[in-house]
Amino acid sequence: xxxxxxxxxxxxxxxxxxxxxxxxxxxxxxxxxxxxxxxxxxxxxxxxxxxxxxxxxxxxxxxxxxxxxxxxxxxxxxxxxxxxxxxxxxxxxxxxxxxxxxxxxxxxxxxxxxxxxxxxxxxxxxxxxxxxxxxxxxxxxxxxxxxxxxxxxxxxxxxxxxxxxxxxxxxxxxxxxxxxxxxxxxxxxxxxxxxxxxxxxxxxxxxxxxxxxxxxxxxxxxxxxxxxxxxxxxxxxxxxxxxxxxxxxxxxxxxxx
Amino acid sequence: xxxxxxxxxxxxxxxxxxxxxxxxxxxxxxxxxxxxxxxxxxxxxxxxxxxxxxxxxxxxxxxxxxxxxxxxxxxxxxxxxxxxxxxxxxxxxxxxxxxxxxxxxxxxxxxxxxxxxxxxxxxxxxxxxxxxxxxxxxxxxxxxxxxxxxxxxxxxxxxxxxxxxxxxxxxxxxxxxxxxxxxxxxxxxxxxxxxxxxxxxxxxxxxxxxxxxxxxxxxxxxxxxxxxxxxxxxxxxxxxxxxxxxx
Numbered sequence: 001x002x003x004x005x006x007x008x009x010x011x012x013x014x015x016x017x018x019x020x021x022x023x024x025x026x027x028x029x030x031x032x033x034x035x036x037x038x039x040x041x042x043x044x045x046x047x048x049x050x051x052x053x054x055x056x057x058x059x060x061x062x063x064x065x066x067x068x069x070x071x072x073x074x075x076x077x078x079x080x081x082x083x084x085x086x087x088x089x090x091x092x093x094x095x096x097x098x099x100x101x102x103x104x105x106x107x108x109x110x111x112x113x114x115x116x117x118x119x120x121x122x123x124x125x126x127x128x129x130x131x132x133x134x135x136x137x138x139x140x141x142x143x144x145x146x147x148x149x150x151x152x153x154x155x156x157x158x159x160x161x162x163x164x165x166x167x168x169x170x171x172x173x174x175x176x177x178x179x180x181x182x183x184x185x186x187x188x189x190x191x192x193x194x195x196x197x198x199x200x201x202x203x204x205x206x207x208x209x210x211x212x213x214x215x216x217x218x219x220x221x222x223x224x225x226x227x228x229x230x231x232x233x234x235x236x237x238x239x240x241x242x243x244x245x246x247x248x249x250x251x252x253x254x255x256x257x
Numbered sequence: 258x259x260x261x262x263x264x265x266x267x268x269x270x271x272x273x274x275x276x277x278x279x280x281x282x283x284x285x286x287x288x289x290x291x292x293x294x295x296x297x298x299x300x301x302x303x304x305x306x307x308x309x310x311x312x313x314x315x316x317x318x319x320x321x322x323x324x325x326x327x328x329x330x331x332x333x334x335x336x337x338x339x340x341x342x343x344x345x346x347x348x349x350x351x352x353x354x355x356x357x358x359x360x361x362x363x364x365x366x367x368x369x370x371x372x373x374x375x376x377x378x379x380x381x382x383x384x385x386x387x388x389x390x391x392x393x394x395x396x397x398x399x400x401x402x403x404x405x406x407x408x409x410x411x412x413x414x415x416x417x418x419x420x421x422x423x424x425x426x427x428x429x430x431x432x433x434x435x436x437x438x439x440x441x442x443x444x445x446x447x448x449x450x451x452x453x454x455x456x457x458x459x460x461x462x463x464x465x466x467x468x469x470x471x472x473x474x475x476x477x478x479x480x481x482x483x484x485x486x487x488x489x490x491x492x493x494x495x496x497x498x499x500x501x502x503x504x
Contacts, residue, residue, distance in 0.1 A: 129307050129345065135362070
């Protein structure tokens with residue numbers, strides 16, 4: 001009986017321990033954020049890596065998501081003559097949910113995994129030890145710039161995603177499904193308020209923190225050569241995606257009450 | 258001077274260092290020899306506090322570094338240069354940037370002055386032509402030479418070498434051995450070399466120490482080592498695997 005309880009409880013203990021370690025890692029990184037030197041050059045480099053280099057994949061995801069959203073809602077709303085609400089539905093979905101969440105997932109796949117692989121490789125090839133040996137704190141040098149870049153760039157990417165997604169919905173709704181453009185826009189402006197957009201951006205900043213924190217944490221704690229780097233990368237993508245989706249529910253429940 | 262006193266270190270249940278005592282003499286080359294996997298690199302990393310001991314003291318220039326905080330450790334580590342086993346060059350930087358890294362981090366030199374120092378260090382290791390190359394374009398021996406140039410960029414008082422000749426061909430081994438001796442002669446630094454290459458060890462060492470079963474089982478000059486009657490030392494020098502295992 002006790003053994004069965006032990007067996008069942010062990011994964012939960014591991015999960016709580018892991019969360020504790022990740023939280024400690026975050027506090028450590030925040031502490032190093034405010035200590036000189038500020039390392040702005042590294043922050044800008046990471047902003048370019050996380051933000052600029054992710055734009056294409058975010059654009060493609062957003063445009064097709066907006067298009068398919070318009071298509072699906074059109075077929076649904078047509079049954080009760082609500083085609084005019086397609087624009088508002090696409091815009092609300094994009095700004096509140098799909099923009100931030102899909103951007104978070106896409107950036108996880110592209111940049112979060114790269115963070116884990118890069119830092120993980122540095123760990124197993126002793127480059128992180130070399131930083132310590134040269135009196136350079138690797139949390140400040142490697143982790144802090146990535147966290148800042150994640151938090152700052154995700155909202156920007158989400159703005160792009162929202163805009164392009166709505167554009168995709170507009171093109172399908174107006175040019176393919178012949179929805180009146182005036183009604184499309186008017187309903188959208190009526191129903192979407194600034195709070196929807198703003199809350200979506202706050203969510204995206206949280207997702208940026210989650211994906212960069214997990215990517216850096218997994219990379220920093222990589223063990224066991226190339227296989228370890230592979231595992232760290234996979235774990236980063238899985239854990240980040242799951243964490244983004246779970247936190248999305250709680251953030252939504254908190255912000256859109 | 259570096260002194261390790263009663264150092265104990267275990268990983269999970271595996272005891273790696275067990276009440277280890279060692280004194281490294283200043284301005285000399287001390288080579289620590291021992292079988293692969295006996296804990297030589299762990300021992301070396303204790304000297305620069307990359308690994309903290311479970312118990313015991315690591316005294317560097319009269320200061321116990323095991324009790325230092327992050328800030329104190331950073332100050333102490335500036336006395337050190339370290340050449341890692343696979344050089345640990347930063348993949349994303351050129352050779353020049355790798356060597357310039359500690360200078361950019363810890364000095365206020367202008368870029369022009371930094372470039373001069375980098376050239377001087379690369380010239381010492383015979384790699385000025387590789388200034389703009391990426392580490393991935395270098396051979397194993399060249400990487401180690403760049404690693405050495407980076408390790409001595411700040412003219413440290415203490416230089417640690419983690420298996421500098423492992424995986425190199427005999428000619429490159431000889432070149433690296435020569436570089437270690439030349440560097441020590443030029444800088445008068447305290448050098449600690451980890452090696453299981455007995456030929457290299459006898460060639461470069463002013464003092465040898467042998468690590469076995471978590472302890473230093475013998476230390477002395479190369480001549481004293483060659484005259485040693487300690488069976489662990491004798492078997493290691495002669496490369497007698499079976500007899501060594503029996504001990």
